[in-house]
Amino acid sequence: MSRRSVALAVSVLTVLTLGASACSSSSGSSTGSGGSGGTPTVKLMVGGIDKQIYLPYQLAQNLGFYKKYGVDVQLSTEQDGGVGAEDAMISGQVDMAGAWYNHTIDLQAKGKAIEDVVQLSGAPGEREMCTAKSGVRSAADFKGKTLGVTDLGSGTDTLTQFLAAQKNVKLKEFNRIAVGAGSTAVAALQNGKTACVMTTQPSVAAMQKKGVASSAIDLATTEGAKAALGGTWPAASVIARTDWVNAHKAAVQKVVDALVATMHWISTHSAADIADKLPSSFVSNQLVTKADYIKALSEDKGQFLPDGIMPAGGPKTVLATEELVGHATSSVDLGKTFTNEFAIKANKAQGFTTTTVPAGSDG
Numbered sequence: 001m002s003r004r005s006v007a008l009a010v011s012v013l014t015v016l017t018l019g020a021s022a023c024s025s026s027s028g029s030s031t032g033s034g035g036s037g038g039t040p041t042v043k044l045m046v047g048g049i050d051k052q053i054y055l056p057y058q059l060a061q062n063l064g065f066y067k068k069y070g071v072d073v074q075l076s077t078e079q080d081g082g083v084g085a086e087d088a089m090i091s092g093q094v095d096m097a098g099a100w101y102n103h104t105i106d107l108q109a110k111g112k113a114i115e116d117v118v119q120l121s122g123a124p125g126e127r128e129m130c131t132a133k134s135g136v137r138s139a140a141d142f143k144g145k146t147l148g149v150t151d152l153g154s155g156t157d158t159l160t161q162f163l164a165a166q167k168n169v170k171l172k173e174f175n176r177i178a179v180g181a182g183s184t185a186v187a188a189l190q191n192g193k194t195a196c197v198m199t200t201q202p203s204v205a206a207m208q209k210k211g212v213a214s215s216a217i218d219l220a221t222t223e224g225a226k227a228a229l230g231g232t233w234p235a236a237s238v239i240a241r242t243d244w245v246n247a248h249k250a251a252v253q254k255v256v257d258a259l260v261a262t263m264h265w266i267s268t269h270s271a272a273d274i275a276d277k278l279p280s281s282f283v284s285n286q287l288v289t290k291a292d293y294i295k296a297l298s299e300d301k302g303q304f305l306p307d308g309i310m311p312a313g314g315p316k317t318v319l320a321t322e323e324l325v326g327h328a329t330s331s332v333d334l335g336k337t338f339t340n341e342f343a344i345k346a347n348k349a350q351g352f353t354t355t356t357v358p359a360g361s362d363g
Helices: 003-028 052-062 084-090 103-108 155-167 182-192 203-210 220-228 242-247 251-268 270-277 290-303 314-324 343-351
Strands: 040-047 072-079 097-098 114-119 126-130 148-149 175-178 196-199 214-219 234-240
Touching: 040 052, 040 084, 040 251, 052 072, 052 214, 052 234, 052 290, 072 203, 084 103, 084 114, 084 234, 084 314, 097 103, 103 155, 103 314, 114 343, 126 155, 126 203, 148 155, 148 182, 148 314, 155 175, 155 196, 155 220, 155 314, 182 196, 182 290, 196 203, 196 290, 203 214, 203 290, 214 220, 220 242, 220 290, 234 251, 242 251, 242 270, 270 290
Parallel strands: 040 072, 040 097, 148 175, 148 196
Antiparallel strands: 097 234, 114 234, 126 196, 126 214
């Protein structure tokens, strides 16, 4: 072979090698990549990122835990009237959703394989806030009333229907309307549009401070949820399409590592410490002062699980809720709606002993 031929061959080989290297690097840093060629990027949409029930996602970012565990998490939040976090995840607009566990059951009943990869709370974190003149003291008083929920078809809608059904109040005997959260939920009560609104902090604190409504039913704490719903009711979680999880296990593990570290951080720090690490707009705004936010978080902090493990019996309690309101049947395979695999590995790697009794494949 001539020198010119050798030079040409080397040149071609160099170009091919560089091209292959570039492709490898690109795939390693692409959205949701679980490969070793770079830091994986994961898009995660939260169902209201400034709500207290969903604070761990942003807190993990602010504590630097996503970066520490080697993943670039791009957070976003669903907007009122916009695409819901779980819908955006299903359609592929984002990789993961910060949403309630019950969506995995609803969606399996509709033929979609979605799973919960880390469980952040053991209670919905909601309260049924009712005006004094409503006369509502329990769900038995829902009859003839108009009740506000975040959105029709949302988790608060499901819980409202379930509470009514438990007291034998039929769906046709009361009305449900979407009022969103925050200022719109407060306004719905102030204007007499609704007798009650199921909502979370910091909206609850704002309603109490303004004297607009008080808590009639507590679903905000683990004990309150057990009393009202019949058991631990796992809510805030990270859910994703099962096919996506199986194809990106390394990236999923990194996200769960970061969130498990965050949950342990929450369990060992005060409400004031947590508030200090959150964006100022979350803890002090037109609804609440920072002091209000801290007081509310101190009261409801018990909803958060310290280790990301699905509580034993929790899936069955949620399934019972979905069955009673007609969203699912006992044919749902609970073992396919969640996995403790990633959280168990995260706790072990970080030297933590799990305090939550893990749910098995039978839920």
